[in-house]
Amino acid sequence: MNNTALRMQHSHAGPVCILSVGGRIDSGNAADLLDRLNGLLSSGEKTILLDLKEVLYLTSAAFRVLLVASDEAERNAARMVLCGLAGQVRELFEMGGLLEAFTVHGSREDALARL
Amino acid sequence: MARPPGLLYSVDETPPRAVFIVAGLQQVALMSNSLIYPIILGREAHLSADRLLDFVSVSMLALGVGTLLLCARSRFIGSGYLCPAAYTQIYLGPSLSAAQIGGLPLVFGMTLIAGILQTAIAPVLRRVRFLLPPEIAGLVIAVVGLSIAVLGVRYSLIGAANGATTSEYLAIAVVSLMTMVILNVWTKGYLRMFCVLLGMAVGYGASAALGILDFSAANPSGGLPLLRFPSLYLLQWRFDASLIAPFAIVAVAGTLHLMGNISTAQRINDAEWVRPNFISLSRGLFGNGIASIISAMIGSLGINSYSSSIGLSVATGIASRSIAYIISMAFALLSLVPAAAVVFATIPAPVIGAAMFFTAAFVFTSGLQMITARLLDSRKIIVIGFSFAMAVIADVSHDLLSQAPLLLHPILDNALVLGTFSAVLLNLFMRIGVRQRVTIKLDAGHVNRDTIERFLTEQGGRWGARRDIINRAIFGVVQLLEVVGDVPEGTEIEASFDEFNLDVRVRYKGATLMIPERKPTPREIIASEEGERVLAGYLLRQSADRINCKTSGTMAEVQLHYDH
Numbered sequence: 204m205n206n207t208a209l210r211m212q213h214s215h216a217g218p219v220c221i222l223s224v225g226g227r228i229d230s231g232n233a234a235d236l237l238d239r240l241n242g243l244l245s246s247g248e249k250t251i252l253l254d255l256k257e258v259l260y261l262t263s264a265a266f267r268v269l270l271v272a273s274d275e276a277e278r279n280a281a282r283m284v285l286c287g288l289a290g291q292v293r294e295l296f297e298m299g300g301l302l303e304a305f306t307v308h309g310s311r312e313d314a315l316a317r318l
Numbered sequence: 319m320a321r322p323p324g325l326l327y328s329v330d331e332t333p334p335r336a337v338f339i340v341a342g343l344q345q346v347a348l349m350s351n352s353l354i355y356p357i358i359l360g361r362e363a364h365l366s367a368d369r370l371l372d373f374v375s376v377s378m379l380a381l382g383v384g385t386l387l388l389c390a391r392s393r394f395i396g397s398g399y400l401c402p403a404a405y406t407q408i409y410l411g412p413s414l415s416a417a418q419i420g421g422l423p424l425v426f427g428m429t430l431i432a433g434i435l436q437t438a439i440a441p442v443l444r445r446v447r448f449l450l451p452p453e454i455a456g457l458v459i460a461v462v463g464l465s466i467a468v469l470g471v472r473y474s475l476i477g478a479a480n481g482a483t484t485s486e487y488l489a490i491a492v493v494s495l496m497t498m499v500i501l502n503v504w505t506k507g508y509l510r511m512f513c514v515l516l517g518m519a520v521g522y523g524a525s526a527a528l529g530i531l532d533f534s535a536a537n538p539s540g541g542l543p544l545l546r547f548p549s550l551y552l553l554q555w556r557f558d559a560s561l562i563a564p565f566a567i568v569a570v571a572g573t574l575h576l577m578g579n580i581s582t583a584q585r586i587n588d589a590e591w592v593r594p595n596f597i598s599l600s601r602g603l604f605g606n607g608i609a610s611i612i613s614a615m616i617g618s619l620g621i622n623s624y625s626s627s628i629g630l631s632v633a634t635g636i637a638s639r640s641i642a643y644i645i646s647m648a649f650a651l652l653s654l655v656p657a658a659a660v661v662f663a664t665i666p667a668p669v670i671g672a673a674m675f676f677t678a679a680f681v682f683t684s685g686l687q688m689i690t691a692r693l694l695d696s697r698k699i700i701v702i703g704f705s706f707a708m709a710v711i712a713d714v715s716h717d718l719l720s721q722a723p724l725l726l727h728p729i730l731d732n733a734l735v736l737g738t739f740s741a742v743l744l745n746l747f748m749r750i751g752v753r754q755r756v757t758i759k760l761d762a763g764h765v766n767r768d769t770i771e772r773f774l775t776e777q778g779g780r781w782g783a784r785r786d787i788i789n790r791a792i793f794g795v796v797q798l799l800e801v802v803g804d805v806p807e808g809t810e811i812e813a814s815f816d817e818f819n820l821d822v823r824v825r826y827k828g829a830t831l832m833i834p835e836r837k838p839t840p841r842e843i844i845a846s847e848e849g850e851r852v853l854a855g856y857l858l859r860q861s862a863d864r865i866n867c868k869t870s871g872t873m874a875e876v877q878l879h880y881d882h
Contacts, residue, residue, distance in 0.1 A: 207771065229767065230800045260789070262797045263843075263854035270844050291789050298860035299853060304840040 211239050219318050220248040225257030228265035240272040249281045250318055254311050256287030286314040322589040326635035329399055329587045333638055341636045342644030344515035345402055348626055350662040351670040352404035356619050357663055363417050374659040375548035377618040382649030384609035384621040389642035397602025399583035400639050404624030408571050411731040412564040413619055423554035428565045429620040433610030435569035440604035444596040452593045453782050454741045456688025457702050458578035461709040461737040462625040463682025466674045468713050473671030486528050487668045494521030494672035502633055511634045514673055521669035542656045553617050563725050571735035572622045576606050579623040582684050586632050629677030695779030697748040709737030752780050755814040762807040765799040781815045787880050791822050794861050794878045798824055801854045820880040830867045830874045833859050
């Protein structure tokens with residue numbers, strides 16, 4: 204299997220829905236991520252933890268999807284939190300000045316302890 | 319220059335007085351291990367205890383002067399880093415041969431020639447830097463660590479003498495080593511900073527308890543005066559044309575060894591270190607050459623830098639250049655105290671072994687980190703793997719290699735030299751066919767990210783480019799093509815590389831790209847796809863070190879430049 208292909212898997216830790224994402228997120232697959240996030244919100248999830256630890260890189264299309272989903276969560280009285288930002292992915296968030304636009308925690312364990 | 323975590327005193331900082339003095343003495347204790355080489359040579363030259371004492375005292379003086387010249391920071395001489403001097407195995411083989419042929423005067427004369435050669439290489443060092451790219455420098459440093467570890471084991475286990483058994487040697491080495499490890503890992507402050515000194519003291523105590531300290535070998539029959547100027551009666555110089563080649567090889571091998579050590583010293587002071595600073599290397603080499611000349615002039619062996627001292631800097635976090643001054647002063651003073659020469663000459667072998675084995679770990683790891691920071695294709699893997707194996711062979715099959723002609727002994731006798739020569743030669747050979755500028759044409763249609771990633775990753779491996787820079791370039795090209803939309807017919811990517819620059823040009827049919835100065839707000843990005851395009855342009859500008867856009871007829875070109 205191509206390890207750069209987008210991978211998504213969700214699980215639950217109490218009331219928190221954890222969506223683990225891996226591979227690259229770009230214009231070719233960003234819509235798949237948006238569909239998945241919208242699906243989780245539609246099913247009534249109120250707290251979504253998006254774990255980006257396995258993401259290799261993401262482009263502007265991915266950033267837009269994350270912002271749109273976060274906005275959608277707010278409108279549904281839910282919240283979307285990010286964790287596992289490291290290396291180049293974290294650098295890209297910093298470059299775009301987008302760290303402030305999201306609630307970001309260090310590791311998944313850190314995030315779960317605070318949610 | 320970013321401060322690495324764990325570094326307590328960087329090159330330009332001066333520690334508080336107490337730390338300054340004890341850290342200097344710790345280095346002196348460690349460096350004195352290298353006096354074993356003049357002692358071996360003195361014994362092979364059948365010097366009496368009196369003369370041996372003079373020889374060791376003069377050698378200490380040369381270490382003091384050498385440390386000053388290697389570490390100084392000036393326009394002409396000195397690396398500018400804490401890179402103390404030492405006697406190394408590199409000079410030992412040819413020096414022993416010279417001693418057999420013409421006694422110590424021939425050793426001094428030929429050392430003088432090796433020193434002069436190093437001062438001649440120093441000004442042109444920058445021009446031959448392609449011989450030692452960073453991944454090869456990393457290999458050299460890893461092999462330095464490996465060879466110190468091997469020497470450490472030899473001292474600890476082999477050659478048990480003075481009535482001691484191998485198990486007693488092993489016990490002393492283990493006690494000494496464990497003290498160093500425990501203090502370094504599980505303590506803080508002074509205990510951690512002086513772990514090697516304390517470990518050596520514990521080992522010395524254990525040796526005394528087991529009764530294997532022997533002061534007689536370096537203790538003259540008439541007793542020891544408190545102070546004494548070392549006699550320079552040994553001073554004569556002879557030359558022999560047949561030894562020019564081995565000593566020339568020694569000069570080159572010593573140069574590579576020094577480059578590895580100074581590169582490590584640079585690296586431990588800078589978390590963002592990516593390649594050796596050749597100005598510092600060149601001045602350090604000049605200092606090394608002058609140090610060897612002075613050493614030969616006053617009657618001692620050739621000098622080089624001490625890998626264990628660099629390892630000690632990593633282990634303790636003390637890399638302050640100012641420590642060099644106290645080392646120099648201490649050795650100058652100790653050369654006048656015969657008792658010091660006796661103490662240094664009788665440091666038990668397993669204590670020396672433990673200190674070497676401990677510091678080797680830090681040097682070795684530093685080298686590995688330098689290697690893995692680069693992308694490696696099969697050419698680079700062969701260069702590094704084969705050369706590492708050659709270094710191991712030099713130690714494991716030493717007896718076999720010793721049958722080679724004398725001329726080759728300086729290369730074959732030493733793991734570091736053999737490994738480095740192998741790396742330099744193989745690297746030159748493997749450069750054949752590697753183009754510095756490559757182009758790929760993309761199929762029209764959707765952006766094929768796999769093709770772009772494969773192209774840049776494979777090429778980065780051939781060039782030995784930094785992994786992080788290649789990743790930025792991949793992001794840049796993919797992001798750029800996403801903005802362009804479907805890939806037009808005739809789109810091509812050209813990548814060119816030298817050690818300092820990576821340039822990627824993307825040519826496509828279409829309008830030129832608008833690169834915004836302003837960062838879009840989250841609201842603008844959400845509002846429309848135009849917001850996303852503005853973000854894409856902004857990310858491109860931020861991720862590349864320079865970006866240029868131009869058009870020619872129907873073709874547009876975007877050049878992404880990355881400092882390497």
